[in-house]
Amino acid sequence: MTATSSSTTARRRFAGAGPWWVPYVFIAPFLVVFAMFLVAPIVVAVVNSLYSQQSSGLGFGGSETVFVGIENYLRSFRDADFVASFGRVLLYGVVQVPVMILIAAAFALLFDSAILRLKRFFQLVVFLPYAVPGVIAALLWGFLYQPSVSPVVQALSSIGIDPDFLAPGSVLWSIANISIWSNVGINMIILYAALQALPRDTYEAARLDGAGELRLALSVKLPMIAPAVLLTTLATIIGTLQLFNEPQVLQTITSNVSSDYTPNMAIYAASTLGSDTHLGSAMAVVLGVVTLVVSLILVRVTNSNPRKEVA
Template sequence: MSTSTATGSRRRRHGAVSPWAPYLFVAPFVVLFLLFLVAPIVVAFVNSLFSRQSSGLGFGGSSIEFVGLANFVRAFADRDFLVGFPRVLLYGAVQVPVMMTIAAFFALLFDTALVKARRFFQFTVFLPYAVPSVIAALLWGFLYQPSVSPVLQFFESIGITLSPLASTVVLWSIANVALWSLVGINMIILFSALQSVPREMYEAARIDGAGEVRTALQIKLPMIAPAVLLTTLSSIIGTLQLFNEPQVLQTITSNIPSDYTPNMAIYATSTLGKDPHLASAMAVILGLATLVVSLLVLAANKRTTNRAGHGL
């Protein structure tokens, strides 16, 4: 065998890619996915099938017994748990469209040449997202209390009395906290998607006489539809899992009970009610409800996309 042939053989041998290489790259994600998402779901479901039963009128100790779907029946019979679902759905029906509209507006605005010092204003809009949701709720809770809020005191001095924590508006006060916190991250996602749109399309639209508004509505938004769907879907999932903001504001108002949202009801059942098995059944129900709503959103988006495609 010649020297050149041997060298070529070694190069092919060293350059060959192992068939296991793709699996090695994917393995960390799969392990974390199974460990932190699949495993808790399985544990919650298994835990929901059991219940702690007392014996001897409570003096003979207790034991864990298999009860099948009895905890799910109890969960569906719990009115305080169920009433939280229409509340968060109403919350999401208002908060998500408003948040996505504001985020899309800023993303489209920053994608034009109209804004000077664009990086500074992008950072300003994004900055609230860097504040943890618990801290954000504490900050807004301070602004919601008439006795200490400079904003409410100013309005009161000019004859306008506001009560953000009243029972009729407290849900929207919670929505305001989430809106303030999450607009920035959604704006960044949409703006990043806009950067991948070919600039030639904008130039062609301008040649055809399209202005900035028409270009934004008829070209930019349709081109970033997948990013809009992603942010909308994640926002809806976050809505159904609403917990931090009402849990923090609950400490300063009696208009937010411990079971105000499904997640809060699950927490209260597990800690205050000391019934982790019933709480597990509630958690499974909440997870299934989130899955159903997500699938409905995806189906609606697919139907809208198909109609748009047939209309072309």
């Protein structure tokens, strides 16, 4: 039997292996879960944002749901505190995102180098904070931020330094510290995994050309894991826009974190404290659109300089 007849027989055997709908049965659970927990909530939020609850009968009757179009979106943009929360997370992200990626990349490159001993132990130490739930991490750091009980504040005070981690000008960076401590480990793992997939003969060629570990890391390794760096940067930016747990916990110990300190907190406050789920839905849609736009801009800027083909 020739190779051509053998491949033809194999294709016929595969084509007759089962009904055409069998593959769809296997992917159906994913499609159902995807529709229920991603598509459906988005559709419900968009529809809900176009309505409002209004009282009838001069306030003495019951309330009714009426169609208001984009009125809830206009209310969102007129809400100075909601708009200010975007400016706050923008400032937060401008500092926190680069610091997060730099620390994660530094750890990944250090663990991938030949100069560090006990790599497994130090990898566990860096990654372990990620295993701590965000709320628990915020509670732990909240304890360390309070002057009356914090051993850190008391130790600094004993040498003449009186820090106030919960002051209006510093509480945002205290929140950033919690986020970096909690999430740098997972970003390090992603970058380290990308480094492990690189061909080792490239390293040897660079070393033969006289490149040291620092030059090797900056000129060879980092450019080759650019897609992984983009992935971690994109995930960190999305996490910044969705900031909620850390400021929500610190709100219980300081008055310098308001109920609408971040967009997510403003949405929560409008939906629960304000009992206006329609306005909260409009705010959620605005936050989703902003997150999408920022992500697309980042991808576009990253891919704006395509590689030129060498003639």
